[in-house]
Amino acid sequence: MTALSDSSEGRRSALPAVLGKAMRLAATVAFTILGLLVVTFLIGRVVPVDPVLAVVGDRASQSTYDKAFVELGLDQPLYVQFALYVEKAVTGDFGESFLTKKPIIDDIARAFPATLELATVGIIIGTLFGVPVGVWAAVRQGKLADQVVRILGLIGYSAPIFWLGLVGLLIFYAKWGLVAGPGRIDISYEYAFTPTTGLFLLDTAMQGQWDAFRNVVSHIALPAALLGYYSMAYIARMTRSFMLNELAQEYIVTARVKGVAEWRIIWVHALRNAAVPLVTVITLSYAGLLEGSVLTETVFAWPGLGQYLTNSLQNADMNAVLGGILLIGIIFVGLNLLSDFLYTLLDPRVRRRT
Amino acid sequence: MTATPEREGFREWLLSEQPASRGQARIGQAWRTWLAFRSNRLGMVGLTIVVLLVLIAIFADVIAPFDPVLGGDLRTARLLPPSMVHLMGTDDLARDIFSRVVHGARLTLMVVALVAIIATPIGLLVGTTSGYYGGWLDTVLMRITDIFLAFPRLILALAFVAALGPGIENAIIAIAITSWPPYARLARAETLTIRNAEHIDAIRLQGASSLRIIWGHVTPLCLSSVIIRVTLDMAGIILTAAGLGFLGLGAQPPQPEWGAMIAGGRRFLIDYWWVATMPGIAIFVVSLGFNLLGDGLRDVLDPKAAK
Numbered sequence: 001m002t003a004l005s006d007s008s009e010g011r012r013s014a015l016p017a018v019l020g021k022a023m024r025l026a027a028t029v030a031f032t033i034l035g036l037l038v039v040t041f042l043i044g045r046v047v048p049v050d051p052v053l054a055v056v057g058d059r060a061s062q063s064t065y066d067k068a069f070v071e072l073g074l075d076q077p078l079y080v081q082f083a084l085y086v087e088k089a090v091t092g093d094f095g096e097s098f099l100t101k102k103p104i105i106d107d108i109a110r111a112f113p114a115t116l117e118l119a120t121v122g123i124i125i126g127t128l129f130g131v132p133v134g135v136w137a138a139v140r141q142g143k144l145a146d147q148v149v150r151i152l153g154l155i156g157y158s159a160p161i162f163w164l165g166l167v168g169l170l171i172f173y174a175k176w177g178l179v180a181g182p183g184r185i186d187i188s189y190e191y192a193f194t195p196t197t198g199l200f201l202l203d204t205a206m207q208g209q210w211d212a213f214r215n216v217v218s219h220i221a222l223p224a225a226l227l228g229y230y231s232m233a234y235i236a237r238m239t240r241s242f243m244l245n246e247l248a249q250e251y252i253v254t255a256r257v258k259g260v261a262e263w264r265i266i267w268v269h270a271l272r273n274a275a276v277p278l279v280t281v282i283t284l285s286y287a288g289l290l291e292g293s294v295l296t297e298t299v300f301a302w303p304g305l306g307q308y309l310t311n312s313l314q315n316a317d318m319n320a321v322l323g324g325i326l327l328i329g330i331i332f333v334g335l336n337l338l339s340d341f342l343y344t345l346l347d348p349r350v351r352r353r354t
Numbered sequence: 355m356t357a358t359p360e361r362e363g364f365r366e367w368l369l370s371e372q373p374a375s376r377g378q379a380r381i382g383q384a385w386r387t388w389l390a391f392r393s394n395r396l397g398m399v400g401l402t403i404v405v406l407l408v409l410i411a412i413f414a415d416v417i418a419p420f421d422p423v424l425g426g427d428l429r430t431a432r433l434l435p436p437s438m439v440h441l442m443g444t445d446d447l448a449r450d451i452f453s454r455v456v457h458g459a460r461l462t463l464m465v466v467a468l469v470a471i472i473a474t475p476i477g478l479l480v481g482t483t484s485g486y487y488g489g490w491l492d493t494v495l496m497r498i499t500d501i502f503l504a505f506p507r508l509i510l511a512l513a514f515v516a517a518l519g520p521g522i523e524n525a526i527i528a529i530a531i532t533s534w535p536p537y538a539r540l541a542r543a544e545t546l547t548i549r550n551a552e553h554i555d556a557i558r559l560q561g562a563s564s565l566r567i568i569w570g571h572v573t574p575l576c577l578s579s580v581i582i583r584v585t586l587d588m589a590g591i592i593l594t595a596a597g598l599g600f601l602g603l604g605a606q607p608p609q610p611e612w613g614a615m616i617a618g619g620r621r622f623l624i625d626y627w628w629v630a631t632m633p634g635i636a637i638f639v640v641s642l643g644f645n646l647l648g649d650g651l652r653d654v655l656d657p658k659a660a661k
Contacts, residue, residue, distance in 0.1 A: 028497075170623055318516065
């Protein structure tokens, strides 16, 4: 009886509860993004790079300097400067790159598809291998298979990604010639198609440029496999622990008693329940690939966000650095939000509990 | 032979069910933990690697056959392949890579130790305060923690290094700033379960101040799970430091930092593979050691989380 009354009460208050949750979530996200802005703003103020000199050059006269100083709003108190910064950031204005002399937002828009493509292929590889491997390890808990998976995972957690990338290049590119070298595409194919989406795999395939497509594949194979390996290590470990949790439940015993085939118990009954937290894990590791991409892109000369960030850093191009960092932070928050949302969508228990 | 009964007596004293003093109980507990840990083979491998790292760092001057910074003859000793004289070969400035890797152990150990020393107290302080007081203070502190967690670690460390300027000290500060939030979360969760325990109520009734309760009674109970977490994080700290070094933002040349050494060897990767590969093996082995040690500690001290 209590269960019944609970659920009817839940239904009555469902709409306001969902709205309330959405409001709370929106407030949290707004607060977090504001916090990100505070962090990048403060870092921008602390750096020893003079923003005025970056604009006027170091041979400007004192009067030009003073004028630029006022124009940049540097004579205002800190909180006014911050308000100005937020106002600009909201409209997508992160200033101009010192290096490319273009608005940061344009630079980032050009670099982002490269990172997106790499991370997406990486997470697809990671999921396709990580989930079955994790299930396999859980089913053979404590046996050889489990140990092998554990060791593969440990290697993934312990080896520096940039070093594995270099070793990969040394073996698969320099020694065996199986894959193409650094970069996204050979220069001879660069003008064979028009980059509409910026995702070269998609662009070349849609325009039927199969030679270029093959070239893109052989360029992306190694870095994507590398990122895929790292996410696989994490996804397999989490899949294993979720599956162990499910396989210990009583409904599994019931299914076995009923005589359900073992493969069905594992791949249908248990995995479906393990899939809910797994979606969160996959979303988060997708976000983690953004981080991995900073080092991977440097190793593979991949013209994405990570390389843009490190290039700007090495040239003390602070606008670009902070813009890039802010964007990555916002994507991170977005993906976190997405994982929360997917969790609610997939798990009716969470949905009812709101 | 005469020593045997004495040792037996000591063992008995250690494992006694009725310890005579608090000290005996504590030492006995530590001994039991050690016995449990010793049976964890991978954990022992990890411990061995970490102990070796510490020994190598201490005796680096004795172990390293050459100077880590001053190179040999630039005409004859550049980019030599691994041999009996130069176990890991030499780099483009005719420096012995083995000696540099050995001295690099000091830098790595310093980074790990300093980050742990800086980040752990911050995390504990924020977490216990937040959990103990609750209310608006909790909300504010946890929101700040969330903001730090919203950045991927390496990216945030990059941002701080950009602000502070490259260098190993700044890299350490940057990594510490990015490391404390998970510890704060953990300490808060532990505090929430401890806060309403009866022994805390008893202390409060005796008139202990909040500060005293937090520092003297709550923090020690949070310590073990936070320490496990820090140990598990150490591999990550090493990898982040190496990543910063690789990007040229951590240790500066000619310091023999492993990440920076890999970056230096990158140009010669295809013809002289050992220059970039050897320091990478060192990073891999050491972070593997910390990972195994952390896993082992968790299995022994916190069997609940191990599953």
